[in-house]
Amino acid sequence: MPEGPEIRRAADRLFKAVGGQPLESAWFHAPSLKPRQRELVGARITAIDTHGKAMLTRFDNGLTLYSHNQLYGVWMIAQAGERPETNRSLRVALETEKTAILLYSASDVALWQDAELASHPFLSKLGPDVLDKRLTAAQVARRLHESRFARMSLAALLLDQAFLAGMGNYLRSEVLFEAGIAPTRDAASLSQDERKLLASALLEVPRRSYRSRGIRKTAGMRAEYITDTPDGFAFKVFDRAGEPCPECGRRIRRRELAGRRLYDCAHCQH
Missing domain, CATH: 1.10.8.50 (Helicase, Ruva Protein; domain 3)
Incomplete structure (x- = not known):
């Protein structure tokens, strides 16, 4: 499983690719999330943070996408409308006009209101992040x-x-x-x-x-x-x-x- 530094570097790459740009489309594999796809269209990604091995993709409409790669998940970057050749299963696709960020093979994905994120069942049990600059x-x-x-x-x-x-x-x-x-x-x-x-x-x-x-x-x-x-x-x-x-x-x-x-x-x- 990737550890904190690898997840943080992945978050940096993803934000560099799509940060601040309005989403043209959002797609989720999970049936429970499909009705919420339209909530992200037009939204901009304001930050992609990490807490330990969890990734938090934050939008300017008050929503945050929680994802955890677990053992097999991986994020990829592609041109909008394109998909890399892979045997992995696509779970999330977020696309701007030019770029897509794609999550494959991860099953732990959820969309939360920012105000409620502190009560997330996994995040609420985590200790401080070793990469948090405020931690001494x-x-x-x-x-x-x-x-x-x-x-x-x-x-x-x-x-x-x-x-x-x-x-x-x-x-x-x-x-x-x-x-x-x-x-x-x-x-x-x-x-x-x-x-x-x-x-x-x-x-x-x-x-x-x-x-x-x-x-x-x-x-x-x-x-x-x-x-x-x-x-x-x-x-x-x-x-x-x-x-x-x-x-x-x-x-x-x-x-x-x-x-x-x-x-x-x-x-x-x-």
Whole structure:
């Protein structure tokens, strides 16, 4: 599943393609949304925001389109009236005079009034977005100290979207390595200095990934993480089992923790 930085970059590309332009047409696959297609005709997209892995397409008529890619969803951009050659199922099509943005293979799509969006059943359970510029390391450190999170293993906590939205599997491995902390520890066991290190890494690593405009291909990397960006975010440990740690040179290991694969250095992460 794409993680917060990838969803935010997708939102940036979509808004650049259609932002501020009146919609010539709107189409939904879901029968429940078809009667609302005409509400979007003539509306302009004022922003495409993200909260964690959810995307929020905001219109100037007080409506917001909520979508979540889940495992297989993907947004594409095409010329108006054209559709890319793909075996995926089209779920949403929003078209301006010149450009179409198209959502394929995602089933979690809804249209909400802006004023009611805070009560959305998924969004209302999310923690702060790791890419939110207003979120500080001090605030993250305080969340690590909260009783509802403190007894969870870090391997599980860093995948919990109620803790911080937008975190995911590659970010989990990279954040813990950056902080030099073992994934089997829980937040309650961290010293004050360790909480500060982890809180800083929880903001810096996802933001660095977002700024890098993609993930750079390295040996052993799985295809779903590859982009064509030559200067993208490079993994230090994720998907590098058996390769040398960039800090100490010892072999990186792969483990299954909290139901997902995790990569770490037994020597550098205490």
